[in-house]
Amino acid sequence: MSDTKTVSSAAAALQSLALLATGRTGADVERLVREARQKARRDSRTLTWADIEQALAADRMFMSDDLRWRVSVHEAGHAVAWSLLGIGEVESVTIGIGEVGQVRTRRYGHVAQTEEWLMKTMASMLAGRVAERLLIGEVVSGSGGHEDSDLAKATRLAIDAETILGFAEQQPLIYRSTRDRPDILTLDRDLAERVNTRLLVAEALARELLDSNGPNLMLLAQCLNRDGVMPGDEVRKLLGAGGGNIGDECGETRL
Known part of the structure; x- marks a missing residue:
């Protein structure tokens, strides 16, 4: 029985460390472990789980309280949308690790890729931006600004819907690749209008979802702001996405 408990305890500790390492490269983790081992040697003792956990927790990006809350709200918005719209599953949510904030997801392969x-x-x-508007009253520039941003990804999907995926109301059978035409929305005002309309509809869908799940959105943001990292199963438990009751409090403090 004691061996079983030891294995279970070690597995839980390893899972916790893996979660804290989310968003970091293998080289980052190797460096942190090496530094923790060196510190333990200086203290004339062996390396422990707690040493590694402390090293991972200490290597977080510094953020003001205001920025940390904004990032927590933004990522909570993404997490709620991915969890409740039925197109994917949240694996983890982190803030201040590797990137300012990150929601890792697994998109469902068994769901038909329809227009819906x-x-x-x-x-x-777009749900991160929407969450900021709902809970804070304004948005920051973090949703845009680069080719891998939320706005860029959503815009590319909207362009694809109108040009290559056959979802356009006008001439849906014509395949028109825009990959080598980065200025297409500037040159084609009609296409730009249709793309913008799709983005507005998607934003309204996110707003309706988050508005109807306001208490859960707030609670998830508060938990993330406190802990900095949440596994997907904890997110689903809090949201009641697995069919259970809606959560009313965060789990144990992680850091």
């Missing part, structure tokens, strides 16, 4: 699926995917991409 595309609009829900776009809504999930």
